[in-house]
Amino acid sequence: MLTQRGNRFWTYEESLRFLGVELGRIMSVMKLSSGGLFVQSPAELTPELKTALEELGEVRFVAPASKLHGHLYMEQYRAAYPDATLLAAPGLPARRPDLRFDHVLGDTPDPRWGTDIDQVxxxxxxxxxxxxxxxxPSRTLILGDVxxxxxxxxxxxxxxxxxxxxIRNRLGPPIELRLTIQNEATFRRSIRDVLAWEFDRVVPGHGEIIDSxxxxxxxxxxDWLLE
Structure with missing residues (x-):
């Protein structure tokens, strides 16, 4: 159900088909130093998954990767964990007016999870x-569609x-995303900020996890952006 991949870090993989192609999607679960759980790109909250999460601790934060990635089941977590903090990526509140978000994420991590998790x-x-x-704690980078x-x-x-x-055996965005970058300098700076972290494992938005x-x-x- 949940696969432990590092110190206080678990993943859960589920099917996702887009235009008839199986892409898969990955949920990441991090146990904070405070004891609560930070859930990124939440999966469908089945009874089995809910039980597995509760065995790890209390779900306190639920976050997407973007307004397009990782928000589909956030309403289930709002209903199941009314005291949890629902976090939004830029642009998501307008896309999901049915949800009440507690905080819009930026470059600066909140002190409630910043001891364990950084963000860009x-x-x-x-x-x-x-x-x-x-x-x-697990030296893991977690991405979405980039x-x-x-x-x-x-x-x-x-x-x-x-x-x-x-994107065959390459970690990066599909070609259409590469071709629609509006500000290459800003995008490059963001990727360099990510590379400044000392990560070893990568959890992609879709596909296979890179464990080292x-x-x-x-x-x-x-390399097409950084060279």
């Missing part, structure tokens, strides 16, 4: 502003599409 706003794209997170990683274990159709989108060597994988995946 990845800006400069035409329509996508995303939050990248760094979980210090970090696809389709490897050899993905379905054949997914691998073929990934090759066309230039993540720093080099991100450098290689963004």
């Amino acid at each position: 706003v990845v800006a400069g794209h035409r329509w996508l502003t995303e939050l990248a997170f760094f979980h210090r 970090g696809f990683h389709v490897g050899d274990d993905s379905p054949l159709k997914t691998r073929l599409v990934a090759r066309a989108l230039r 060597g993540g720093q080099q994988a991100l450098l290689e995946g963004y």
